[in-house]
Amino acid sequence: MRLALLITSCLLLTVFWSNAQTNLTVKTQVGNAWQSWPNDPLFGSEESILHFGICADLFRDINERFALGVSPGFMRRGTDFEFGFMNGLIVGPPSFRAQLHLNYLQLPFLFQAKFPLKGKLGWFAQAGAGFSYLLNGYRETRPNFGMSQRLKLDFDERDAELNRFDFGWQLAAGVRYPIGKGELKFSFEFYQGQIDVDQKNTSKNRNLALGVGYQIPISKTTEQATN
Numbered sequence: 001m002r003l004a005l006l007i008t009s010c011l012l013l014t015v016f017w018s019n020a021q022t023n024l025t026v027k028t029q030v031g032n033a034w035q036s037w038p039n040d041p042l043f044g045s046e047e048s049i050l051h052f053g054i055c056a057d058l059f060r061d062i063n064e065r066f067a068l069g070v071s072p073g074f075m076r077r078g079t080d081f082e083f084g085f086m087n088g089l090i091v092g093p094p095s096f097r098a099q100l101h102l103n104y105l106q107l108p109f110l111f112q113a114k115f116p117l118k119g120k121l122g123w124f125a126q127a128g129a130g131f132s133y134l135l136n137g138y139r140e141t142r143p144n145f146g147m148s149q150r151l152k153l154d155f156d157e158r159d160a161e162l163n164r165f166d167f168g169w170q171l172a173a174g175v176r177y178p179i180g181k182g183e184l185k186f187s188f189e190f191y192q193g194q195i196d197v198d199q200k201n202t203s204k205n206r207n208l209a210l211g212v213g214y215q216i217p218i219s220k221t222t223e224q225a226t227n
Contacts (some may be wrong), residue, residue: 022218023067025057029189031209033076035100037083037202047081049099051207057126057215059112067112071170074134076203077191078102082139084201099140101174102153102197102205104132109172117175125144125173132166132193161199168193168205182216 033051055073062068078100108130117123139159142148153159174187193205 007187018162021061023057023059023061023215024218025185025213025215026054026055026071027185027187027211027213028052028054029187029205029209030209031189033078033205033207034081035197036077036119036204036206037081037084047079049078049080049101050076051078051209052076053209055106057110057213058218059110065113065115067114069110069112069126069132070107071110071128072105072107073103074193075106075207076101077104077207079135079203082198083203097142099142100137100197101140102137103135104166106130106136108134108168110170114176120178122176124125124176124187126173127169129167129169132168134162134164134166163195163197163199166193166195166197166205168195172211174211176215179214182214185211185213185215187211187213 030050030052031046034048038048053073053075053079055071058073059067059069059202080099081177082098082100109129110126110128111125112124114122114124137153138150140148140150140152151158153162153163155164169192170189171190174185176183176185178184187210189207189211191205192208195204197203197205
């Protein structure tokens with residue numbers, strides 16, 4: 001049901017943006033990903049893994065300052081400490097510890113504001129929310145003694161309690177500089193999930209990253225191609 005809604009939204013947005021004044025930004029990002037667990041801080045968690053992703057920000061200008069858009073893409077999220085995955089004595093270190101590496105397809109809806117800063121340099125900020133779908137991933141178990149083991153996620157049996165869908169808020173802010181026919185953009189990116197990854201534990205996705213992308217005016221390119 002949710003997957004069908006996600007696909008339908010993509011198709012409707014494709015039709016809507018095909019004749020609109022749009023800008024496309026192809027962007028990559030890299031940083032840290034972790035999951036919330038009881039009494040943990042919002043930032044600075046030591047239980048993080050490498051986060052990376054690639055997305056396409058597609059915005060329709062409302063005016064010269066504001067725009068509405070979507071950002072379909074692929075994101076690696078997860079955690080260095082899977083809360084609840086322990087086997088051993090309650091007192092003392094656990095016998096096992098596990099990392100989660102999760103691969104998501106995302107579709108957030110965003111509002112963007114952009115303003116001049118100095119000379120050709122400008123700044124922008126964007127915020128919004130949307131769904132992500134867990135495609136696949138793996139768990140890496142690390143016992144106190146012995147070799148670590150990597151296991152592919154099994155959504156039918158062993159990992160059936162993992163939520164395939166996530167919903168979260170996204171924030172970004174950065175600077176932009178015109179180069180060629182487009183703009184080079186650098187940004188800080190933050191994601192806060194609202195659904196527990198594990199249905200039995202507090203385990204909401206988070207990631208903090210640096211992004212770099214290049215924006216081109218799609219509608220102008222289309223007009224030039226038709227002339």
